Amino acid sequence: MPKVLISDKMDPKAAEIFRQRGVEVDEITGKTPAELIAMVGEYDGLAIRSSTKVTKEVLAAATNLKVVGRAGIGVDNVDIPSASAKGVVVMNTPFGNSITTAEHAIALMFALARQLPEADASTQAGKWEKNRFMGVELTSKTLGLIGAGNIGSIVADRAHGLKMKVVAFDPFLSPERAIEIGVEKVELDDLLARADFITLHTPLTDQTRNILSAENLAKTKKGVRIINCARGGLIDEVALKAGLDSGHIGGAALDVFVEEPAKASPLFGTPNFVSTPHLGASTSEAQVNVAIQVAEQMADFLVSGGVTNALNMPSLSAEEAPRLKPYMALAEKLGSLVGQLTHGAIGRISIHSEGAAAELNQKPIVSAVLAGFLRTQTDTVNMVNAPVLAKERGMEVREVRTEREGDYHTLLRVSVKTDAGERSVAGTLFGDQAPRLVELFGIKVEADLAGHMLYVVNDDAPGFIGRIGTTLGEAGVNIGTFHLGRRDAGGEAVLLLSVDEPVTAELIANVRALPGVRTVMALRF
Known part of the structure; x- marks a missing residue:
């Protein structure tokens, strides 16, 4: 159960709404900065008015914090850049007062x-x-x-x-x-x-x-x-x-x-x-309205993933979230895949949506791609801070939509441009729910992206599948799924297989030693 701290005086209806939505809530107001720092680490959400100062130090201590909700418009008392860098969503209630x-x-x-x-x-x-x-x-x-x-x-x-x-x-x-x-x-x-x-x-x-x-x-x-x-x-x-x-x-x-x-x-x-002493929002109706709104917004985010009136993340309504969730999972997996397989400085990353995907809110999808991509470089990344980190790294981010359908009813393509050229991966949803890779660097290959995987590029030649199967068997490695693709008969081929446990350096070395192997890597999703 998510847990929220209300650290400023707020209408009691806020706490009622949190509890009704399945969120545990503590109302502890009037704490000093030092006292807040000592206690904030156990909370997923922090609901504030104007008294609490959400500083860089408070955010550093908030190890579980996911969202700060300001009951009101002004967020001068929140260090938004630090919150974004830490991956904490900052919301306000611009319409309540x-x-x-x-x-x-x-x-x-x-x-x-x-x-x-x-x-x-x-x-x-x-x-x-x-x-x-x-x-x-x-x-x-x-x-x-x-x-x-x-x-x-x-x-x-x-x-x-x-x-x-x-x-x-x-x-x-x-x-x-x-x-x-x-x-x-x-x-x-x-x-x-x-x-x-x-x-x-x-x-x-x-x-x-x-x-x-x-x-x-x-x-x-x-x-x-x-x-x-x-x-x-x-x-x-x-x-x-x-x-x-x-x-x-x-x-x-x-x-x-x-x-x-x-x-x-x-x-x-x-x-x-x-x-007058900053009375703009000081009516009984406004106080109730902003308390209700901040509680509803924070509860939606913590329970269902809805994002409303966020200042550092694209909005995502509670109604949109279920429809977008599988697309965001696909986007994150594709970003992670291209991040794990691409080396060198990235000059540009492009996210191209086709068919049904092009009709959706693109900002969460773009953020999910960036989060998956950057997570291969740092653990402290999520959809909130991924765009910030991409900008800090000088990455150009492009978003392209094509509403017409191609080979698939819905498709996401992620392309990266490096000094070595441009490479892309593409995926779709099976049954509008299950993410599936359908293209890897121009080679048609259908594969689930999950768990521990082995990625192999090899010459397309008879006997290779038997040799790699024998190699994995001798190493005591059980194969979960096995996916193949090739450019042309006898040309470059790609193998993606999932295994039940982490791929060891010894196994990689053994596979690399097989005839016809050009590249071998361990992947993790």
Whole structure:
């Protein structure tokens, strides 16, 4: 039974779901990093919020860990590169608090437009400064979205209800999607020049850090009001204060800061500035939603292999997993075979799917090929870290699909390019379930790839099968399966046979000494 640790406070429904799905769960919160390192090794999964820091040291101690699930969007507290290198899947729940965060952005926009915090403080102080708080209407104003993903599109929908015009800057926003959500796609400079309100909904990356820099803030429309419920670091806070002080920026509302908890900020006390303590996801509905989602996603992965909302692995739904499982087994075996039989630096590896295989989600299949291939070089590889390791080794990975059927209803071909040329192997599924090799380096040969095997390339000549059978018999080796193939009569032939125990160096030497043997190797699957 898989075992999960919930290390941050989370709605009790998360633990209920784990137990219902057949996953053992411990709820132990508030531990120090040292205490977490001491205990994390016994768990297959780690469910967290924002308090637990999944560092390289924690991952090193997590010897059984397979998945980290973040109940929420941000994963700043997870060392994703280290997790990927260790083969640990990192998931988040990007949709559980989307509505809540979008609503908070709209609430802050209203607060800025009508100066609600200042008006509230003034009124409760016994003043009646009706003429001091002259707000602006949202109707007919232009809202600029920096980031038009899930949350940004919800904000756009709410803004349309307020009769606002919405423009959006997002390099990943397609023209079709822009039309669908009712926004005008623009470049950043255009947005800065036109927007009366700007709200940010983008992750913090090297490309988005300080996207509202001093230079870009200077390009904004005079009197612009800026809202950030996404991530601290998207705005230059010192430059923002200067803009507020000068009056160029009409108002700003931040729910997130460069340093959190924000005990001090250059913006605190600045007129026309509103702040909240990272409340974007803080509603009772959102807390329940993200807890349920992270538990469901982690349980699906640990029990059935489904991968949802992973940040370092292709998604694979629980419904897809059963159909893809035999293909992934075939892909891993083919990758392992070509890895064991290929020597020298690999410049390129190509994965070609034909027929029914071409209709499937290719990313898990590609990852399985790479995992099988690289496992011949290192033991610490799986589908999560295989693409990372391939990239580190400078391998070019190509993916090709051919939907038409060839000789087989479904086929996977794995080809590698080395200094010595290109070599390929191909396989299919018998009965849509059983992986079977059907071609080896251009030679037709049908074989199961399992257990301990002996690979022999020899001259096609009478008597060879008898001689190799005698050699194995004299060595006390029992043959499980025997598979033959050849290019032409009397030419190069291939023999793949499975045996009941590991192939010894002595046996290899004896087979190599037989007349007509060109190559002999031990294989393991």
